[in-house]
Amino acid sequence: MPERRPYIAGNWKLWGTRAQATEYCRRLLTLLPEASRRPADVGLCVPFTALDTCIELLQGSGVLVAAQNMHAEETGAFTGEVSAAMLVEAGVQSVVLGHSERRQHDGETDRALQEKVPAALAAGLQPILCVGETEAEREAGDMQRKLRHQIGEGLEEVADDRLADVVVAYEPIWAIGTGQVATPDLAQEAIAFVRALVASRSEEAAESLRVLYGGSVKPENAVEILAQPDVDGALVGGASLDPESLARIAAAAAG
Numbered sequence: 001m002p003e004r005r006p007y008i009a010g011n012w013k014l015w016g017t018r019a020q021a022t023e024y025c026r027r028l029l030t031l032l033p034e035a036s037r038r039p040a041d042v043g044l045c046v047p048f049t050a051l052d053t054c055i056e057l058l059q060g061s062g063v064l065v066a067a068q069n070m071h072a073e074e075t076g077a078f079t080g081e082v083s084a085a086m087l088v089e090a091g092v093q094s095v096v097l098g099h100s101e102r103r104q105h106d107g108e109t110d111r112a113l114q115e116k117v118p119a120a121l122a123a124g125l126q127p128i129l130c131v132g133e134t135e136a137e138r139e140a141g142d143m144q145r146k147l148r149h150q151i152g153e154g155l156e157e158v159a160d161d162r163l164a165d166v167v168v169a170y171e172p173i174w175a176i177g178t179g180q181v182a183t184p185d186l187a188q189e190a191i192a193f194v195r196a197l198v199a200s201r202s203e204e205a206a207e208s209l210r211v212l213y214g215g216s217v218k219p220e221n222a223v224e225i226l227a228q229p230d231v232d233g234a235l236v237g238g239a240s241l242d243p244e245s246l247a248r249i250a251a252a253a254a255g
């Protein structure tokens with residue numbers, strides 16, 4: 001079975017002027033062990049305006065830099081948008097797609113993600129595709145139906161031999177920014193289901209694909225969640241704004 005290297009990604013959301021990004025990156029680098037001794041890959045998902053600052057300061061450190069959105073088209077009448085090629089040119093390595101906050105506030109749809117995910121891959125970006133159910137959906141017993149739909153649509157146009165190049169973040173919406181973390185069992189169950197969905201396309205890809213948990217992860221709860229066999233890391237929002245917390249969560253991936 002292929003080894004899946006844990007991945008801890010901090011999502012700054014709407015935080016991070018260039019001055020804040022500078023201070024943050026310098027501090028983070030003092031807290032993380034050298035790349036070769038890290039138990040997990042570490043990444044930062046930052047606003048567009050902080051990308052170049054982070055890329056410059058983190059160069060050679062092994063810390064990945066991701067954008068928080070992109071458009072599927074390369075060019076055209078899409079005012080306010082940024083393409084995959086523009087991100088790659090800027091030195092960005094990865095991009096968060098379908099975060100629930102974008103789905104909720106900015107009209108991000110599964111249909112658009114169906115184009116964005118392969119467009120990111122084609123340009124050389126690693127997409128982090130976010131999926132997850134609302135509290136009402138979970139209570140109605142609809143969690144699996146929701147995940148089947150989101151994974152089915154989001155990965156539909158990705159060739160089987162590229163599936164493992166996608167990172168999926170399972171983020172139950174009721175756990176994002178609420179302090180209400182999913183129990184380790186619950187995270188394991190949902191993530192194992194995501195992996196089974198991918199296995200129905202390609203068992204080989206499902207064994208290599210990394211699926212992260214997201215939703216109120218903190219240093220205090222990270223060890224238990226990351227210890228689950230199918231949980232390959234975490235997408236961390238609020239707690240990632242403190243570099244110390246992010247470094248502790250990355251250390252927790254060692255078990």
Ligand code: PEP
Pocket residue numbers: 011013171175176177178179214215216217235236237238239
């Ligand atoms: C997120 O931003 O994806 C997230 C999971 O946020 P938080 O850790 O604050 O719940």
